[in-house]
Amino acid sequence: MDVLIVGAGPTGLALGIDLARRGLDALVVERERGLFPGSRGKGIQPRTQEVFEDLGVLDAIRTAGGTYPARVVWKDGERGGDQPMFEPVAADEGAPYTEPWMVPQWRTQEILYARLVELGGKVAFGREVTGLEQDAEGVHVRCADGTALRARYVVAADGGRSVVRRAVGVGMTGETVDPSPFVVADVRVGGLDRACWHTFPAADGTGLALCPLAGTDDFQLAAKLPEGTEPDLTLDGLRKLVAAYTHLDGDDLTELRWASGFRPRAALADRFRAGRVFLAGDAAHVHSPAGGQGLNTSVQDAYNLGWKLGAVLHGGAPQELLDTYEEERRANAAAMLGLSTGVHRGEVQRGKATVQLGLGYPDSSLSEERRAVPSAVRAGDRAPDGTVDGVRLFDAFRGPHWTLLGATAPVAGVKALPAAPESYGPGVFLVRPDGYVGWAGDSADGLGDYLATVGLR
Template sequence: MDVLIVGAGPTGLALGIDLARRGVDALVVERADRLFPGSRGKGIQPRTQEVFDDLGVLDAMRAAGGPYPVRMIWKDGERVGEQPMFEAVEATEGAPYTEPLMVPQWRTQEVLYARLVELGGQVAFGREVTGLEQDAEGVDVRFADGTALRARYVVAADGGRSAVRRAVGVGMTGETVDPNPFLVADVRVRGLDRDHWHAFPGADGTGLMLCPLAGTDDFQLSAKLAEGAEPKPALDGVRELVAAYTHLDAADVTELRWASDFRPRAALADRFRVGRVFLAGDAAHVHSPAGGQGLNTSVQDAYNLGWKLGAVLRDSAPGTLLDTYEEERRPNAAAMLGLSTGVHRGEVQRGKATVQLGLGYPESSLTEDRRTAPSGVRAGDRAPDGTVEGVRLFDAYRGPHWTLLGASAPTAEIRALSTAPKSYGPGVFLIRPDGYVGWAGDSTAGLGEYLTRLGCG
């Protein structure tokens, strides 16, 4: 086996999809006996929508979810005003998706799982990892049932309490974001419209919100409790909270479908790679849920790692390419942790800062810009959408290949459009499989050396 992915959350499933379409022999294993049942990470940011477009699941995601409603503020049983949830971001040709999409996490995972199976991948449920050992050629992974598997590489996508991270001895450095306990639950509620995200602020900084979950009959309840309070993630406890913070009666909560309590924290793994073991998603970084950055950063970990594993395992790229995963993703995750914490504390507005369209890898060792006077899009930037030669760029980029704009393709594996769009500025642009500009030049001079360095020449 080439790759064993531990954890069937959004990170593990997205990585499984990316590897499956590259012909990599990979298996996803999951400790639980089914996919995660709750709504927890419900926000799909615009950059992740672009990733899902490439992975072939965006239409299914849109069908499974919907837009975020406006927030309705309540006080003493009266509606006292509306507030938009997000600062508006104008759509452009280069950034066609600018609004977050609401999809309950359980639905996101169902869509990803269906795509993985469609591509011939699989998830082995009920497989709990208890330990591993690695050598120069691979990793031996042990399971609670006494069995073992060997893979050339292992990816830990098994959450904030990652057994794989502990097995390789990687610590996490972090802080408490908020001393107050929180409770989140998926509930059925009567007496509220489904056109608003209903907010019931308390007088002491606590409060409760009920958000209609797009594509379902449920509401997501999220409550900030008093410091020192003990959350009760059961039906009676949830009913008590609703009766205490809203004008609804306890009996108006007709069903509890899932619940969990937590204390918001931000933490970053000290390393994202130990030999042949990689950390991704919550196993590598734990966020406050505010601002909807955690799941999105996690999916983009998978997107970054997938093409690199594929290149090394299937395209004879040098193993050193895998070193760039930590180089690129750890600083990015650290920045997103700071952003999530800022949103949680009311220091950052949801909107332009949280859509993740401005993220890139300008300092990466994979980034090279040889233009004498670079302008417009630069190497390391996200490659914007557009139209050239009658072809939509996102359509051209879709798939596991590299794309060259402004010149003929030097190899058959690279798709080429002989014209670069004016919006990119003058030059020749090589787009990585994950939709970032890897190389740019005034001409193709130097492109061959770059491709050879990556094993593509």
């Protein structure tokens, strides 16, 4: 096969979708018998909504979720006033989505899985990878059931304790974000309205929050416990937390659907590539969940890697193109870790800093700015939405192709529009399959050399 993806979380499923629509022979393997059952990564940031629109799942995501409610702080059984969770980000033609959209992670994964199957992709559940060996032509992957798989490339999307990352000897460098233990759980709760995110801070810095999960009857319980505490993840244990931190009775928590304990940590893999093996998602970066960056950054990993694997395997691009995955994504992941830690510690406000619309690759070797006087949109920037001759740009971008704005398409595989919107400024812009400007020039002169580096000539 072309690509073996280890792990059927959001990273692996998003990558599987991208490879399937490119016609690659790919398989996702997952050691568990089914999809992840919890709500953990519940925030879909605006940039990820743009990615999901391209992958064909945004309508389902929007239907399944809802906006974030305002936060209410309770003290001594008294309810305070509403507080917005995010500083507002103004919408415009270039950014149609500016608010995070709440969808429990389990539901996001169901939607991604359904789309993957619709495109002919497959997930082998109950297939645990235990080790691998590489050679010049591919990767031999061993499984716990005694079977083996062979692929030209392997992508580790198997989480923070990645077996694949360890098998290829890549370390992680990081730090503890908070020494306190945390609990997150999906529960049913009576006695609280679903219009607000209810928070119950304690004087010692610990606390508990109950957030209504959009599209469900559940609440997500999140609690910070005193240092040295061992979380009790049973129904009785969580009832004791509710009774201790809130005005509710423990019995108001009527059902426990899923629970997990963790200590926030920020860590970055030393490399994102080891030969024919790539690291993506939590296998490459672990973080505090504060600010809703992890799932979103992981999906961006998949979106960056998918078109590059397709270009090398089926498009005739040079192998060196795959080196740009680590070059681009490791720097972005490092920035995300710092941002998540800042949000966790109260140093960064959720809003403009966390929607991911400003992330790009200005320093990448794939970003070539050739104009004498660059405009507001430069090579390496996210390509904003807009309209050209009645055509919406995001509609034109949708699909596994490149898009050229302001010139005639020079080769097959590039879709052309006669101009760029005024918001882009003057020039010719070549937009990558993942929605970033790869090349910008005053005219199309010199574009051919760039196209050759990405397998389009």
